[in-house]
Amino acid sequence: MTETLITILHFIGTIIATLFTIIGKIWLDKKQHKNKAYxxxxxxxxxxxxxxxxxxxxxxxxxxxxxxxxxxxxxxxxxxxxxxxxxxxxxxxxxxxxxxxxxxxxxxxxxxxxxxxxxxxxxxxxxxxxxxxxxxxxxxxxxxxxxxxxxxxxxxxxxxxxxxxxxxxxxxxxxxNKSQKRFHIAYHTKSFVLYTLYLLIIVVWLPILIVSIWQYIQNLINLIEEIHPYISSNQ
Structure with a gap:
């Protein structure tokens, strides 16, 4: 039961991280294009x-x-x-x-x-x-x-x-907007939402990246440990 729950949570987390990554890429591409000069x-x-x-x-x-x-x-x-x-x-x-x-x-x-x-x-x-x-x-x-x-x-x-x-x-x-005040509220709200989304992408995606890199290093170490005896015996 516990393993199933962990698998489900891992699957949901992967989906959320993927969605944030896609949204983040779209936003970053748009921002990069906006800041690019001819x-x-x-x-x-x-x-x-x-x-x-x-x-x-x-x-x-x-x-x-x-x-x-x-x-x-x-x-x-x-x-x-x-x-x-x-x-x-x-x-x-x-x-x-x-x-x-x-x-x-x-x-x-x-x-x-x-x-x-x-x-x-x-x-x-x-x-x-x-x-x-x-x-x-x-x-x-x-x-x-x-x-x-x-x-x-x-x-x-x-x-x-x-x-x-x-x-x-x-x-x-x-x-x-009906007034300059409403325009400023809408303008700054949009900016706040975009930067909050950007922060969420970093918070969600960065730990997953770190864990993935750590798992890759561990797998590499395990692989080296497995093949080390064969290399030593052939020398």
Whole structure:
């Protein structure tokens, strides 16, 4: 009974450790890609032909809440942008990318896919979009904004410029939350959760690694002890 319980606990522990390892690898790969800088040549091309061009329109409305308005004079909050304005900007960006094969080749698959997924979600809405359709657009826009912002910082690193961060987002109200306070709570909560997960991965995975290494050493020692008499007898 005891051996069975130990086997079950060992099996569960292995599964948990494997899951944490997989999640950790995904998170570390994402973090590594986020912190990676483009080479100077690629960064210059992307900056000159994309990011600099849209610095004063798309870059200043990233992460904001997209809303549908029927009249042009409808008052918008600081962290809101009209669907019509976003649609026009996205059409220009798509045209810019498609007309330049070199630019297109420098942009990664995640960037291209997130852009066209967002455009497709806008193209497929009703004449007067429903709440569900607007939610889909906003969800896709948050994904695209995150990728765009990440690539922008990779370009800036490649050009030896300081990266955009929380202060920049505060200044331009680049968030979908109802207030700046809620944005900060959500931002720091996400960071806390990610680092807690990272710590858990270390706490769970490291002991298993140490035990595995120790078992390997013991097995190696046992193997040497077993073959030592045969080696001695042949000398």
């Amino acid at each position: 080479s100077q040549n690629i960064a210059t091309k992307l900056d000159d032909d994309l990011f600099s061009i849209y610095q004063n329109n798309l870059e200043t409305i990233l992460y904001k809440n997209i809303i549908y308005i029927e009249t042009e004079n409808f008052p918008l909050k600081e962290n809101e942008v009209s669907l019509k304005r976003l649609t026009n900007i996205l059409a220009e960006i798509a045209s810019t990318i498609l007309s330049d094969q070199v630019l297109y080749s420098y942009l990664d698959e995640n960037f291209i896919n997130s852009l066209y997924t967002l455009i497709a979600s806008i193209d497929n809405i009703s004449i007067k979009p429903t709440k569900k359709e607007m939610k889909t657009i906003n969800d896709n826009y948050q994904i695209f904004s995150n990728i765009y912002f990440s690539r922008l910082n990779q370009v800036r690193k490649g050009l030896s410029l300081s990266t955009r961060g929380l202060i920049y987002r505060d200044m331009l109200h680049l968030y979908k």
